[in-house]
Amino acid sequence: MDGISLNLFLGVGALLFVCGVLCMTTKRNAIGVLMGVELVLNGANINLVAFSKYGTLGLDGQIMSLFVIVLAAAEAAVALAIVLSFYNNHRTVDVDQASELNG
Amino acid sequence: MGAFLFYLYAIIACGAAIAVVLNQNVVRMAFWLVVSLSSVSFLFFMLDADFVGATQLLIYVGGTVVLLIFGVMLTSSGPYKTIKSSPAELVQSCIIGLAFLALISSTVFSVDWEANERRLAEFEHEAAHIHDHEHGVGHADHHHREDHSVAYGYNAEKEGNTTRSLGTALLGVRFDKDLGTTGHHGEAKLSTGYLLPFEIVSVHLLVVLIGAAYLARAKRRVEIQDA
Amino acid sequence: MNSFLLATTIENWIEGGSIWPLDLIFSLAPAGVWAAIIHTALVGAFFGLPAGVLIWAERKVAGRIQDRLGPTRVGGRFGWLQTLADGAKLIQKEDLAPDAADKMLFRLAPYIVVVSSFAAFMFLPFSEGLVAVAMDAGLFIALAVLSIEVLGIVLAGYASGSKWSLFGGMREAAQMVSYEVPLGITAVIPVVVAGSLNLGEIAQIQSGGIQNWIIFHNPFTFFAFFVFFTVTLASNKRAPFDLAEAESELVGGFHTEYSGMRWSFFFLAEYASMFFVSALGAILFLGGWWTGVPVFESLFESIAGTLAWILGGTLSLLGVSASSDYLAICFGRMIGMTVLLAKAGLLVVVQIWIRWTLPRLRIEQVMTTCLKYLVPMSCFLFLGTVLWPLVLMTALGRTSLVDWDSVGERVPIPQQTVVAPVKPDTEAADEEAENISDELNDDSVTQLDVVSANAVSGGSE
Numbered sequence A: 001m002d003g004i005s006l007n008l009f010l011g012v013g014a015l016l017f018v019c020g021v022l023c024m025t026t027k028r029n030a031i032g033v034l035m036g037v038e039l040v041l042n043g044a045n046i047n048l049v050a051f052s053k054y055g056t057l058g059l060d061g062q063i064m065s066l067f068v069i070v071l072a073a074a075e076a077a078v079a080l081a082i083v084l085s086f087y088n089n090h091r092t093v094d095v096d097q098a099s100e101l102n103g
Numbered sequence B: 001m002g003a004f005l006f007y008l009y010a011i012i013a014c015g016a017a018i019a020v021v022l023n024q025n026v027v028r029m030a031f032w033l034v035v036s037l038s039s040v041s042f043l044f045f046m047l048d049a050d051f052v053g054a055t056q057l058l059i060y061v062g063g064t065v066v067l068l069i070f071g072v073m074l075t076s077s078g079p080y081k082t083i084k085s086s087p088a089e090l091v092q093s094c095i096i097g098l099a100f101l102a103l104i105s106s107t108v109f110s111v112d113w114e115a116n117e118r119r120l121a122e123f124e125h126e127a128a129h130i131h132d133h134e135h136g137v138g139h140a141d142h143h144h145r146e147d148h149s150v151a152y153g154y155n156a157e158k159e160g161n162t163t164r165s166l167g168t169a170l171l172g173v174r175f176d177k178d179l180g181t182t183g184h185h186g187e188a189k190l191s192t193g194y195l196l197p198f199e200i201v202s203v204h205l206l207v208v209l210i211g212a213a214y215l216a217r218a219k220r221r222v223e224i225q226d227a
Numbered sequence C: 001m002n003s004f005l006l007a008t009t010i011e012n013w014i015e016g017g018s019i020w021p022l023d024l025i026f027s028l029a030p031a032g033v034w035a036a037i038i039h040t041a042l043v044g045a046f047f048g049l050p051a052g053v054l055i056w057a058e059r060k061v062a063g064r065i066q067d068r069l070g071p072t073r074v075g076g077r078f079g080w081l082q083t084l085a086d087g088a089k090l091i092q093k094e095d096l097a098p099d100a101a102d103k104m105l106f107r108l109a110p111y112i113v114v115v116s117s118f119a120a121f122m123f124l125p126f127s128e129g130l131v132a133v134a135m136d137a138g139l140f141i142a143l144a145v146l147s148i149e150v151l152g153i154v155l156a157g158y159a160s161g162s163k164w165s166l167f168g169g170m171r172e173a174a175q176m177v178s179y180e181v182p183l184g185i186t187a188v189i190p191v192v193v194a195g196s197l198n199l200g201e202i203a204q205i206q207s208g209g210i211q212n213w214i215i216f217h218n219p220f221t222f223f224a225f226f227v228f229f230t231v232t233l234a235s236n237k238r239a240p241f242d243l244a245e246a247e248s249e250l251v252g253g254f255h256t257e258y259s260g261m262r263w264s265f266f267f268l269a270e271y272a273s274m275f276f277v278s279a280l281g282a283i284l285f286l287g288g289w290w291t292g293v294p295v296f297e298s299l300f301e302s303i304a305g306t307l308a309w310i311l312g313g314t315l316s317l318l319g320v321s322a323s324s325d326y327l328a329i330c331f332g333r334m335i336g337m338t339v340l341l342a343k344a345g346l347l348v349v350v351q352i353w354i355r356w357t358l359p360r361l362r363i364e365q366v367m368t369t370c371l372k373y374l375v376p377m378s379c380f381l382f383l384g385t386v387l388w389p390l391v392l393m394t395a396l397g398r399t400s401l402v403d404w405d406s407v408g409e410r411v412p413i414p415q416q417t418v419v420a421p422v423k424p425d426t427e428a429a430d431e432e433a434e435n436i437s438d439e440l441n442d443d444s445v446t447q448l449d450v451v452s453a454n455a456v457s458g459g460s461e
Helices: A006-026 A030-054 A060-090 B002-022 B026-046 B050-075 B087-110 B113-135 B139-151 B163-170 B195-215 C010-015 C020-026 C031-065 C082-092 C103-123 C138-159 C163-194 C199-204 C219-235 C260-284 C294-317 C324-355 C363-396 C413-418 C426-442 C447-460
Strands: none
Touching: A006 A030, A006 B002, A006 B026, A006 B087, A006 B113, A030 A060, A030 B002, A030 B026, A030 B050, A060 B050, A060 B163, A060 B195, B002 B026, B026 B050, B026 C103, B026 C138, B050 B163, B050 C138, B050 C163, C031 C082, C031 C103, C031 C260, C031 C324, C082 C260, C103 C138, C103 C260, C138 C163, C138 C199, C138 C260, C163 C199, C163 C219, C163 C260, C163 C363, C199 C260, C219 C260, C219 C324, C219 C363, C260 C324, C294 C324
16 A cells, blocks of 8 residues: 555545536436435545545544445435335436426 | 555546446446445455445445346336436536536645644654553563464454444444543543444434335325326 | 464465475565465365356256256266366357347346355355455455345346346345345344354354354354355245246246356356355354364364374475474364365255255245245344343353353454454463553553453463
């Protein structure tokens, strides 16, 4: 691990984060949006674990990332249930079709 | 070796994340997501976070993504159906994304983490020195002990075996912080653990379990036939 | 103890200079690379060979159960080489991809399956210290890696562009996501008993008599083993849970469209992971590499000693110096590995036996079995295992029912290293304990140190 600085890990995290945000904004498929959320959370996780190693955060960073992973799984389950419910009502998973509340 | 592996996994993780954005087919997106998430878990292993890496593999790759693909199968109305975004949207989002990336990375790289790290290391060194002084345990003894624990075939915590410390931290006890450190007046110092967040997350998971099952339950409705 | 045998130290061994003919080769590349190559080769052998043997065993057992002979011609009387002949045939076959398939995913899916199943072997200790990657989270990460296999199967089912495959893939996804839950819970039960996620430590505390095996630790662990075994059947898609490839309904299930080597990759992975979960079951519940009969253990020890003496003598005649103690440890561990392989093989034969005995369940029966029976059962057994020592402690004042050495009192010393690293030998441990109590006298140290010091001196006496 010689020659690898914290910055490189943060860079990877930033790239994953941006990819996730782009995924969330450009995908029209609801499940694609979910994948974007997963990427964003992973980008954040890399930062937490990297700080846990390079900083004085100690194990706290790892524990935080564990919580993030668990909450991401919970989020995915609920969001998928919502997507299934939406599909049952509209026969599609295109989020642009979810415009009933526009009035 | 370490640097090579880092660059390998970092490039795979980033490339696969970009592929997720650029692909239009949901299952291919899921595949690239798996590649990206697995590489991230390897990065975790490199960061001495074995348990987090394993959790990442088990929950994300083995659980969440399978769930997503399952969702795709349940909701796709034709083979390999893709819902495309228009090229204009893609170009717009690319520009915004690059700007965003430039913003974040310029922020990240402008901080001098190394100086920060050195300062913190000095602080820690002082703390360790005080501790050794108080207990009359020399540095030589420390090294001696560590050597023995490695030679016995079980990895020391610094090599990523953080499972035990993580577990006790989640139960509210911080061996990794408290052991061998004392406060200013020689009293035992106790850090706070993560028992309460752990309990909250457990209850949250239960609520999510019930909620998801309720939301996704099969509703027998008439209008499905004419839809 | 020589460092060569220890888990993650092949690299150190190579760096520290090895015996004459080898060090020339080792100087060609960094030690880490050589260590990686050696580990991969060894793990690959244990991934491929059992799979080959088990495919033959499946044919033979199936034949016997159906009152046939099974393969008899290839490679002598018992058809030993049947698997090899199959392999040769499959390599020659054309590698087809259907028009309707998503070509990239279709081609990649078998690799995901085979790689995840192979990677799981990295964390499996074959004997004391004979493990490619020794981690404190060994069991957890092995299960994590193994769970990626599902993904390959689901992708294969989806990417084939065929209804049969899609149904197979969906069934597999539903089944696996459900069966991960009881698998995780039952795998944690031995962890609760042993107090460690490290597979090496879990096996190590089961040394001595058969009463020390975790399966006989308490009534709950006894039933937990059978739940675990059932769940591993399902997680390997073995009959009666082989819904993903149900031949009578789905033609071939997720592998309907596959041919040649890609098809055989699925089966290689299936048999390898059958062997893997059986070895895991043997380590978690059935005493790992210990025979459970102390007489045998001492017999094996003397056999290993004799072999080491003979080999050491031969080597010293040839001018190579080798410590016979060191060779004795080598042979002892080899024998331990044989014991583990025998146990795992036995469990695999039971799996095969079940496959050819029980009819296949329907998909909703599979899900009912998991969600309505196995999950509550495993939760109950887990709770029981946690409460058992507490109840015994209150009722009898000790943690085991019969007055044998209880498991908790034989926790190996290195387990304490996380709390306070200590020297492995008794003298050192005592010294350490004195040290710590000295510290206690002149300064206030947390209570933990005292506890660990007591545990260490208790454990090493």
